[in-house]
Amino acid sequence: MYAQLRETAAELAGVLWREHTVYRERGGGVVIRGEHVRRWISLAPTGGKDRALLRAGRILDGGTTAPARTEVVVDLTAPVAExxxxxxxxLAEVAASAGPAPGPDAGPSRAGRPGRGRAGRGARKQPKTPREPKTPREPKAPKARSRHTGAGSWVVLVLVGIAVAAWAYGVFGGPAF
Structure with a gap:
Protein backbone atom coordinates (compact mmCIF):
# COMPACT_ATOMS: atom_id res chain seq x y z
CA MET A 1 0.00 0.00 0.00
CA TYR A 2 2.86 2.40 0.82
CA ALA A 3 4.37 1.96 -2.64
CA GLN A 4 1.03 2.81 -4.25
CA LEU A 5 0.60 5.86 -1.99
CA ARG A 6 4.15 7.04 -2.69
CA GLU A 7 3.74 6.67 -6.45
CA THR A 8 0.38 8.46 -6.46
CA ALA A 9 1.71 11.24 -4.22
CA ALA A 10 4.74 11.80 -6.46
CA GLU A 11 2.54 12.12 -9.55
CA LEU A 12 0.05 14.32 -7.71
CA ALA A 13 2.80 16.61 -6.39
CA GLY A 14 4.15 17.10 -9.90
CA VAL A 15 0.71 18.13 -11.15
CA LEU A 16 -0.07 20.46 -8.24
CA TRP A 17 3.20 22.27 -7.54
CA ARG A 18 6.53 22.77 -9.27
CA GLU A 19 8.27 23.10 -5.91
CA HIS A 20 7.34 20.36 -3.47
CA THR A 21 8.68 17.85 -0.98
CA VAL A 22 7.29 14.33 -0.65
CA TYR A 23 8.06 12.31 2.47
CA ARG A 24 6.69 9.46 4.54
CA GLU A 25 4.92 10.17 7.81
CA ARG A 26 4.99 7.96 10.90
CA GLY A 27 1.55 6.44 10.35
CA GLY A 28 2.52 4.97 6.98
CA GLY A 29 1.08 7.76 4.87
CA VAL A 30 2.77 10.18 2.50
CA VAL A 31 2.92 13.98 2.85
CA ILE A 32 3.34 16.51 0.05
CA ARG A 33 4.57 19.91 1.24
CA GLY A 34 4.33 23.03 -0.87
CA GLU A 35 6.47 25.49 1.09
CA HIS A 36 5.96 28.30 -1.42
CA VAL A 37 2.16 28.14 -1.01
CA ARG A 38 2.38 27.24 2.71
CA ARG A 39 0.08 24.22 2.32
CA TRP A 40 0.40 20.46 2.75
CA ILE A 41 -1.52 17.41 1.56
CA SER A 42 -1.29 13.90 2.97
CA LEU A 43 -2.40 10.53 1.68
CA ALA A 44 -2.93 7.90 4.37
CA PRO A 45 -4.13 4.30 4.14
CA THR A 46 -7.74 3.72 5.21
CA GLY A 47 -7.72 -0.05 5.49
CA GLY A 48 -9.68 -0.48 2.26
CA LYS A 49 -8.09 -1.60 -0.97
CA ASP A 50 -7.21 1.24 -3.36
CA ARG A 51 -8.64 3.88 -1.02
CA ALA A 52 -6.81 6.60 0.87
CA LEU A 53 -7.63 9.37 3.27
CA LEU A 54 -6.69 12.68 1.67
CA ARG A 55 -6.13 15.56 4.11
CA ALA A 56 -5.06 19.15 3.54
CA GLY A 57 -3.79 21.85 5.88
CA ARG A 58 -1.55 24.87 6.33
CA ILE A 59 2.15 25.23 7.03
CA LEU A 60 2.64 27.66 9.90
CA ASP A 61 5.44 30.15 10.46
CA GLY A 62 8.59 28.28 11.34
CA GLY A 63 7.68 25.30 9.15
CA THR A 64 5.40 23.39 11.50
CA THR A 65 2.16 22.02 10.13
CA ALA A 66 -1.26 22.94 11.41
CA PRO A 67 -3.87 20.20 11.87
CA ALA A 68 -5.82 19.21 8.79
CA ARG A 69 -8.62 21.62 7.87
CA THR A 70 -10.38 19.24 5.51
CA GLU A 71 -10.27 15.56 4.66
CA VAL A 72 -11.93 13.15 2.24
CA VAL A 73 -11.58 9.49 1.24
CA VAL A 74 -10.48 9.06 -2.39
CA ASP A 75 -10.10 6.17 -4.80
CA LEU A 76 -6.45 5.68 -5.77
CA THR A 77 -7.41 4.01 -9.06
CA ALA A 78 -8.87 7.32 -10.27
CA PRO A 79 -6.78 9.28 -12.77
CA VAL A 80 -4.27 11.70 -11.26
CA ALA A 81 -6.08 14.62 -12.91
CA GLU A 82 -9.24 13.82 -10.91
CA LEU A 91 -6.56 23.53 -0.86
CA ALA A 92 -8.98 26.30 -1.80
CA GLU A 93 -11.06 25.48 1.30
CA VAL A 94 -7.93 25.59 3.45
CA ALA A 95 -6.89 28.92 1.92
CA ALA A 96 -10.37 30.39 2.43
CA SER A 97 -10.47 29.36 6.08
CA ALA A 98 -6.94 30.63 6.78
CA GLY A 99 -7.00 33.90 4.90
CA PRO A 100 -4.61 34.88 2.12
CA ALA A 101 -1.26 33.14 1.97
CA PRO A 102 1.76 35.44 1.93
CA GLY A 103 3.85 35.55 -1.21
CA PRO A 104 7.14 33.68 -1.44
CA ASP A 105 9.18 36.83 -0.67
CA ALA A 106 6.99 37.98 2.21
CA GLY A 107 8.37 37.28 5.64
CA PRO A 108 6.10 36.40 8.53
CA SER A 109 6.46 39.82 10.19
CA ARG A 110 6.09 41.98 7.06
CA ALA A 111 2.29 42.47 7.28
CA GLY A 112 2.39 44.37 10.55
CA ARG A 113 5.26 46.78 9.80
CA PRO A 114 4.47 50.46 9.57
CA GLY A 115 4.81 52.11 6.19
CA ARG A 116 3.30 49.21 4.25
CA GLY A 117 0.06 49.29 2.33
CA ARG A 118 -1.94 52.39 1.43
CA ALA A 119 -1.02 55.65 3.05
CA GLY A 120 -2.66 59.03 3.24
CA ARG A 121 -6.35 59.76 3.11
CA GLY A 122 -8.76 56.86 2.94
CA ALA A 123 -6.17 54.42 4.24
CA ARG A 124 -7.68 51.49 6.04
CA LYS A 125 -6.42 50.43 9.37
CA GLN A 126 -4.31 47.28 9.11
CA PRO A 127 -5.67 44.29 11.03
CA LYS A 128 -3.67 43.31 14.05
CA THR A 129 -1.21 40.51 13.53
CA PRO A 130 -2.03 37.38 15.49
CA ARG A 131 -0.17 37.16 18.74
CA GLU A 132 2.06 34.33 19.76
CA PRO A 133 0.08 31.66 21.59
CA LYS A 134 0.35 32.06 25.32
CA THR A 135 2.45 29.56 27.13
CA PRO A 136 0.34 27.36 29.37
CA ARG A 137 0.41 28.49 32.95
CA GLU A 138 1.13 26.08 35.72
CA PRO A 139 -1.96 25.11 37.68
CA LYS A 140 -2.46 27.11 40.84
CA ALA A 141 -1.49 25.38 44.04
CA PRO A 142 -4.44 24.54 46.28
CA LYS A 143 -4.98 26.94 49.15
CA ALA A 144 -3.04 26.04 52.26
CA ARG A 145 -5.25 24.26 54.75
CA SER A 146 -4.96 24.27 58.49
CA ARG A 147 -2.48 21.80 59.94
CA HIS A 148 -4.79 20.97 62.81
CA THR A 149 -6.41 17.56 62.94
CA GLY A 150 -9.99 17.74 61.77
CA ALA A 151 -13.03 16.29 63.56
CA GLY A 152 -13.33 13.40 61.08
CA SER A 153 -9.76 12.35 61.79
CA TRP A 154 -10.42 12.37 65.54
CA VAL A 155 -13.44 10.10 65.06
CA VAL A 156 -11.33 7.63 63.05
CA LEU A 157 -8.58 7.68 65.69
CA VAL A 158 -11.07 7.03 68.52
CA LEU A 159 -12.65 4.13 66.61
CA VAL A 160 -9.23 2.60 65.90
CA GLY A 161 -8.34 2.96 69.59
CA ILE A 162 -11.59 1.21 70.61
CA ALA A 163 -10.88 -1.60 68.14
CA VAL A 164 -7.34 -2.09 69.50
CA ALA A 165 -8.64 -2.10 73.11
CA ALA A 166 -11.32 -4.69 72.26
CA TRP A 167 -8.72 -6.89 70.56
CA ALA A 168 -6.37 -6.64 73.57
CA TYR A 169 -9.22 -7.44 75.95
CA GLY A 170 -10.16 -10.54 73.94
CA VAL A 171 -6.57 -11.80 73.60
CA PHE A 172 -5.34 -11.20 77.12
CA GLY A 173 -8.60 -12.20 78.83
CA GLY A 174 -9.51 -9.04 80.64
CA PRO A 175 -8.93 -8.27 84.33
CA ALA A 176 -7.98 -11.11 86.69
CA PHE A 177 -10.06 -11.21 89.98
Missing amino acids: LATVCRRM
Missing part, protein backbone atom coordinates in the same frame (compact mmCIF):
# COMPACT_ATOMS: atom_id res chain seq x y z
CA LEU A 83 -7.25 13.51 -7.68
CA ALA A 84 -5.58 16.84 -8.47
CA THR A 85 -9.02 18.43 -8.91
CA VAL A 86 -10.07 17.12 -5.48
CA CYS A 87 -6.81 18.39 -3.97
CA ARG A 88 -7.22 21.85 -5.51
CA ARG A 89 -10.74 22.10 -4.10
CA MET A 90 -9.47 21.09 -0.65
Whole structure:
Protein backbone atom coordinates (compact mmCIF):
# COMPACT_ATOMS: atom_id res chain seq x y z
CA MET A 1 0.00 0.00 0.00
CA TYR A 2 2.86 2.40 0.82
CA ALA A 3 4.37 1.96 -2.64
CA GLN A 4 1.03 2.81 -4.25
CA LEU A 5 0.60 5.86 -1.99
CA ARG A 6 4.15 7.04 -2.69
CA GLU A 7 3.74 6.67 -6.45
CA THR A 8 0.38 8.46 -6.46
CA ALA A 9 1.71 11.24 -4.22
CA ALA A 10 4.74 11.80 -6.46
CA GLU A 11 2.54 12.12 -9.55
CA LEU A 12 0.05 14.32 -7.71
CA ALA A 13 2.80 16.61 -6.39
CA GLY A 14 4.15 17.10 -9.90
CA VAL A 15 0.71 18.13 -11.15
CA LEU A 16 -0.07 20.46 -8.24
CA TRP A 17 3.20 22.27 -7.54
CA ARG A 18 6.53 22.77 -9.27
CA GLU A 19 8.27 23.10 -5.91
CA HIS A 20 7.34 20.36 -3.47
CA THR A 21 8.68 17.85 -0.98
CA VAL A 22 7.29 14.33 -0.65
CA TYR A 23 8.06 12.31 2.47
CA ARG A 24 6.69 9.46 4.54
CA GLU A 25 4.92 10.17 7.81
CA ARG A 26 4.99 7.96 10.90
CA GLY A 27 1.55 6.44 10.35
CA GLY A 28 2.52 4.97 6.98
CA GLY A 29 1.08 7.76 4.87
CA VAL A 30 2.77 10.18 2.50
CA VAL A 31 2.92 13.98 2.85
CA ILE A 32 3.34 16.51 0.05
CA ARG A 33 4.57 19.91 1.24
CA GLY A 34 4.33 23.03 -0.87
CA GLU A 35 6.47 25.49 1.09
CA HIS A 36 5.96 28.30 -1.42
CA VAL A 37 2.16 28.14 -1.01
CA ARG A 38 2.38 27.24 2.71
CA ARG A 39 0.08 24.22 2.32
CA TRP A 40 0.40 20.46 2.75
CA ILE A 41 -1.52 17.41 1.56
CA SER A 42 -1.29 13.90 2.97
CA LEU A 43 -2.40 10.53 1.68
CA ALA A 44 -2.93 7.90 4.37
CA PRO A 45 -4.13 4.30 4.14
CA THR A 46 -7.74 3.72 5.21
CA GLY A 47 -7.72 -0.05 5.49
CA GLY A 48 -9.68 -0.48 2.26
CA LYS A 49 -8.09 -1.60 -0.97
CA ASP A 50 -7.21 1.24 -3.36
CA ARG A 51 -8.64 3.88 -1.02
CA ALA A 52 -6.81 6.60 0.87
CA LEU A 53 -7.63 9.37 3.27
CA LEU A 54 -6.69 12.68 1.67
CA ARG A 55 -6.13 15.56 4.11
CA ALA A 56 -5.06 19.15 3.54
CA GLY A 57 -3.79 21.85 5.88
CA ARG A 58 -1.55 24.87 6.33
CA ILE A 59 2.15 25.23 7.03
CA LEU A 60 2.64 27.66 9.90
CA ASP A 61 5.44 30.15 10.46
CA GLY A 62 8.59 28.28 11.34
CA GLY A 63 7.68 25.30 9.15
CA THR A 64 5.40 23.39 11.50
CA THR A 65 2.16 22.02 10.13
CA ALA A 66 -1.26 22.94 11.41
CA PRO A 67 -3.87 20.20 11.87
CA ALA A 68 -5.82 19.21 8.79
CA ARG A 69 -8.62 21.62 7.87
CA THR A 70 -10.38 19.24 5.51
CA GLU A 71 -10.27 15.56 4.66
CA VAL A 72 -11.93 13.15 2.24
CA VAL A 73 -11.58 9.49 1.24
CA VAL A 74 -10.48 9.06 -2.39
CA ASP A 75 -10.10 6.17 -4.80
CA LEU A 76 -6.45 5.68 -5.77
CA THR A 77 -7.41 4.01 -9.06
CA ALA A 78 -8.87 7.32 -10.27
CA PRO A 79 -6.78 9.28 -12.77
CA VAL A 80 -4.27 11.70 -11.26
CA ALA A 81 -6.08 14.62 -12.91
CA GLU A 82 -9.24 13.82 -10.91
CA LEU A 83 -7.25 13.51 -7.68
CA ALA A 84 -5.58 16.84 -8.47
CA THR A 85 -9.02 18.43 -8.91
CA VAL A 86 -10.07 17.12 -5.48
CA CYS A 87 -6.81 18.39 -3.97
CA ARG A 88 -7.22 21.85 -5.51
CA ARG A 89 -10.74 22.10 -4.10
CA MET A 90 -9.47 21.09 -0.65
CA LEU A 91 -6.56 23.53 -0.86
CA ALA A 92 -8.98 26.30 -1.80
CA GLU A 93 -11.06 25.48 1.30
CA VAL A 94 -7.93 25.59 3.45
CA ALA A 95 -6.89 28.92 1.92
CA ALA A 96 -10.37 30.39 2.43
CA SER A 97 -10.47 29.36 6.08
CA ALA A 98 -6.94 30.63 6.78
CA GLY A 99 -7.00 33.90 4.90
CA PRO A 100 -4.61 34.88 2.12
CA ALA A 101 -1.26 33.14 1.97
CA PRO A 102 1.76 35.44 1.93
CA GLY A 103 3.85 35.55 -1.21
CA PRO A 104 7.14 33.68 -1.44
CA ASP A 105 9.18 36.83 -0.67
CA ALA A 106 6.99 37.98 2.21
CA GLY A 107 8.37 37.28 5.64
CA PRO A 108 6.10 36.40 8.53
CA SER A 109 6.46 39.82 10.19
CA ARG A 110 6.09 41.98 7.06
CA ALA A 111 2.29 42.47 7.28
CA GLY A 112 2.39 44.37 10.55
CA ARG A 113 5.26 46.78 9.80
CA PRO A 114 4.47 50.46 9.57
CA GLY A 115 4.81 52.11 6.19
CA ARG A 116 3.30 49.21 4.25
CA GLY A 117 0.06 49.29 2.33
CA ARG A 118 -1.94 52.39 1.43
CA ALA A 119 -1.02 55.65 3.05
CA GLY A 120 -2.66 59.03 3.24
CA ARG A 121 -6.35 59.76 3.11
CA GLY A 122 -8.76 56.86 2.94
CA ALA A 123 -6.17 54.42 4.24
CA ARG A 124 -7.68 51.49 6.04
CA LYS A 125 -6.42 50.43 9.37
CA GLN A 126 -4.31 47.28 9.11
CA PRO A 127 -5.67 44.29 11.03
CA LYS A 128 -3.67 43.31 14.05
CA THR A 129 -1.21 40.51 13.53
CA PRO A 130 -2.03 37.38 15.49
CA ARG A 131 -0.17 37.16 18.74
CA GLU A 132 2.06 34.33 19.76
CA PRO A 133 0.08 31.66 21.59
CA LYS A 134 0.35 32.06 25.32
CA THR A 135 2.45 29.56 27.13
CA PRO A 136 0.34 27.36 29.37
CA ARG A 137 0.41 28.49 32.95
CA GLU A 138 1.13 26.08 35.72
CA PRO A 139 -1.96 25.11 37.68
CA LYS A 140 -2.46 27.11 40.84
CA ALA A 141 -1.49 25.38 44.04
CA PRO A 142 -4.44 24.54 46.28
CA LYS A 143 -4.98 26.94 49.15
CA ALA A 144 -3.04 26.04 52.26
CA ARG A 145 -5.25 24.26 54.75
CA SER A 146 -4.96 24.27 58.49
CA ARG A 147 -2.48 21.80 59.94
CA HIS A 148 -4.79 20.97 62.81
CA THR A 149 -6.41 17.56 62.94
CA GLY A 150 -9.99 17.74 61.77
CA ALA A 151 -13.03 16.29 63.56
CA GLY A 152 -13.33 13.40 61.08
CA SER A 153 -9.76 12.35 61.79
CA TRP A 154 -10.42 12.37 65.54
CA VAL A 155 -13.44 10.10 65.06
CA VAL A 156 -11.33 7.63 63.05
CA LEU A 157 -8.58 7.68 65.69
CA VAL A 158 -11.07 7.03 68.52
CA LEU A 159 -12.65 4.13 66.61
CA VAL A 160 -9.23 2.60 65.90
CA GLY A 161 -8.34 2.96 69.59
CA ILE A 162 -11.59 1.21 70.61
CA ALA A 163 -10.88 -1.60 68.14
CA VAL A 164 -7.34 -2.09 69.50
CA ALA A 165 -8.64 -2.10 73.11
CA ALA A 166 -11.32 -4.69 72.26
CA TRP A 167 -8.72 -6.89 70.56
CA ALA A 168 -6.37 -6.64 73.57
CA TYR A 169 -9.22 -7.44 75.95
CA GLY A 170 -10.16 -10.54 73.94
CA VAL A 171 -6.57 -11.80 73.60
CA PHE A 172 -5.34 -11.20 77.12
CA GLY A 173 -8.60 -12.20 78.83
CA GLY A 174 -9.51 -9.04 80.64
CA PRO A 175 -8.93 -8.27 84.33
CA ALA A 176 -7.98 -11.11 86.69
CA PHE A 177 -10.06 -11.21 89.98
